[in-house]
Amino acid sequence: xxxxxxxxPLFLSSLALIxxxxxxxxxxxxxxxxxxxxxxxxxAGAQIFFIKSTVSTDLWVGxxxxxxxxxxxxxxxIVVHNFLRRRKSVIGKIINY
Numbered sequence: 619x620x621x622x623x624x625x626x627p628l629f630l631s632s633l634a635l636i637x638x639x640x641x642x643x644x645x646x647x648x649x650x651x652x653x654x655x656x657x658x659x660x661x662a663g664a665q666i667f668f669i670k671s672t673v674s675t676d677l678w679v680g681x682x683x684x685x686x687x688x689x690x691x692x693x694x695x696i697v698v699h700n701f702l703r704r705r706k707s708v709i710g711k712i713i714n715y
Contacts, residue, residue, distance in 0.1 A: 625683040627671035632687030633694075635664040640695030648703065 638661045645654040672680065 621679055625679045628675050628680055629683040629687040631668040631671045632684040633691040635668045636688040636691035637695045638664050640692050644699040
């Protein structure tokens with residue numbers, strides 16, 4: 619149980635950081651300036667949380683937690699960006715921009 623408690627912050631911070639970095643990459647590629655601006659603040663917070671959580675974790679538990687969190691975060695960023703892109707195209711057709 620102690621392993622779960624110590625590795626949970628690393629898992630969550632990895633998930634958040636990779637999710638936001640993946641989302642940011644897609645925002646920049648799509649030239650979504652507003653989303654890119656807001657995502658940058660999320661990345662800053664996730665990086666601080668990530669750095670603080672890596673210090674207190676065992677090596678192999680850390681690799682597993684970071685790997686799982688990163689894989690889920692990367693996949694989730696693709697799903698969310700695709701959702702936002704579809705939503706934005708529908709909104710764009712409604713307001714004709």
